[in-house]
Amino acid sequence: xxxxxxxxxxxxxxxxxxxxxxxxxxxxxxxxxxxxxxxxxxxxxxxxxxxxxxxxxxxxxxxxxxxxxxxxxxxxxxxxxxxxxxxxxxxxxxxxxxxxxxxxxxxxxxxxxxxxxxxxxxxxxxxxxxxxxxxxxxxxxxxxxxxxxxxxxxxxxxxxxxxxxxxxxxxxxxxxxxxxxxxxxxxxxxxxxxxxxxxxxxxxxxxxxxxxxxxxxxxxxxxxxxxxxxxxxxxxxxxxxxxxxxxxxxxxxxxxxxxxxxxxxxxxxxxxxxxxxxxxxxxxxxxxxxxxxxxxxxxxxxxxxxxxxxxxxxxxxxxxxxxxxxxxxxxxxxxxxxxxxxxxxxxxxxxxxxxxxxxxxxxx
Ligand code: PEP
Ligand code: MG
Numbered sequence: 001x002x003x004x005x006x007x008x009x010x011x012x013x014x015x016x017x018x019x020x021x022x023x024x025x026x027x028x029x030x031x032x033x034x035x036x037x038x039x040x041x042x043x044x045x046x047x048x049x050x051x052x053x054x055x056x057x058x059x060x061x062x063x064x065x066x067x068x069x070x071x072x073x074x075x076x077x078x079x080x081x082x083x084x085x086x087x088x089x090x091x092x093x094x095x096x097x098x099x100x101x102x103x104x105x106x107x108x109x110x111x112x113x114x115x116x117x118x119x120x121x122x123x124x125x126x127x128x129x130x131x132x133x134x135x136x137x138x139x140x141x142x143x144x145x146x147x148x149x150x151x152x153x154x155x156x157x158x159x160x161x162x163x164x165x166x167x168x169x170x171x172x173x174x175x176x177x178x179x180x181x182x183x184x185x186x187x188x189x190x191x192x193x194x195x196x197x198x199x200x201x202x203x204x205x206x207x208x209x210x211x212x213x214x215x216x217x218x219x220x221x222x223x224x225x226x227x228x229x230x231x232x233x234x235x236x237x238x239x240x241x242x243x244x245x246x247x248x249x250x251x252x253x254x255x256x257x258x259x260x261x262x263x264x265x266x267x268x269x270x271x272x273x274x275x276x277x278x279x280x281x282x283x284x285x286x287x288x289x290x291x292x293x294x295x296x297x298x299x300x301x302x303x304x305x306x307x308x309x310x311x312x313x314x315x316x317x318x319x320x321x322x323x324x325x326x327x328x329x330x331x332x333x334x335x336x337x338x339x340x341x342x343x344x345x346x347x348x349x350x351x352x353x354x355x356x357x358x359x360x361x362x363x364x
Contacts (some may be wrong), residue, residue, distance in 0.1 A: 076307020
């Protein structure tokens with residue numbers, strides 16, 4: 001197995017050439033990161049003091065340890081399906097409790113965002129097979145767990161219980177939301193868990209609840225959604241795939257998968273306006289957040305939290321610490337007038353080079 005450090009994907013049978021390219025990338029990355037040790041303890045802020053939170057995406061306990069070492073300020077996405085994928089059957093509430101508690105204890109008193117089970121699409125559990133002609137347009141994420149409330153309830157109970165006495169700030173996040181009714185239904189189930197746990201005499205806190213914006217309909221309804229919850233987080237991996245109708249795992253159409261597509265940038269900006277219009281925080285936890293050049297645009301748009309694979313954390317921090325906010329906003333304004341993704345990439349990367357950040361520009 002090769003884990004793609006850039007995209008966070010698992011590739012099962014890489015070719016010899018790809019394996020050697022990955023070895024090179026990993027070596028280059030290690031050298032780069034080693035050179036950035038000096039900013040580990042420094043805050044993630046622009047030259048003129050605009051602060052951005054740098055959080056991490058986790059799945060395994062090893063990610064947690066590495067993240068803390070890189071100076072992560074919170075967990076923006078704990079992919080709870082990872083332990084489910086490694087198990088031979090649905091983990092019980094108690095087994096989940098133990099897994100979640102480890103993550104919460106490691107990060108307390110920081111914020112820890114646990115996403116409810118996001119199976120379906122490309123992630124299917126061997127003990128819960130889903131056979132569909134179009135899995136990415138099918139039974140995925142919140143759709144599965146609302147149809148199986150017993151899975152959702154056990155998971156949410158385990159999460160809330162796991163934080164009892166730990167003192168982390170637990171945030172529960174819902175994946176693949178495409179309408180407000182899903183949010184209302186999920187919220188009811190979360191409140192039910194919380195009430196029942198109190199009735200059982202446990203000293204638990206109500207978690208913050210948030211929604212991932214990763215389906216185009218949710219972009220248009222971001223304001224209606226944020227009114228119902230405490231935070232939003234953009235899942236750019238899926239949002240780009242669904243906005244551009246490009247399978248995120250299909251090499252044949254990889255060139256069409258464009259983070260800088262003007263429609264994507266327009267949507268990302270619109271989501272900021274929705275969240276901040278209701279004075280609620282907004283993050284992004286797709287791979288785009290870990291791309292140093294894209295992080296400059298996201299900072300300029302006003303994203304409060306960038307959550308990424310921990311290997312990208314120091315590179316993103318370096319980029320943000322190199323620009324002042326006014327300059328980042330000038331770059332963004334220029335980009336928002338452009339109508340072609342390639343032109344935008346050339347321009348943003350050019351600005352990065354001018355700022356002396358050529359080494360951390362993504363080649364893909
Ligand atoms: C996303 O879609 O951007 C995301 C963070 O979730 P995942 O990659 O797990 O689908
Ligand atoms: Mg997603």
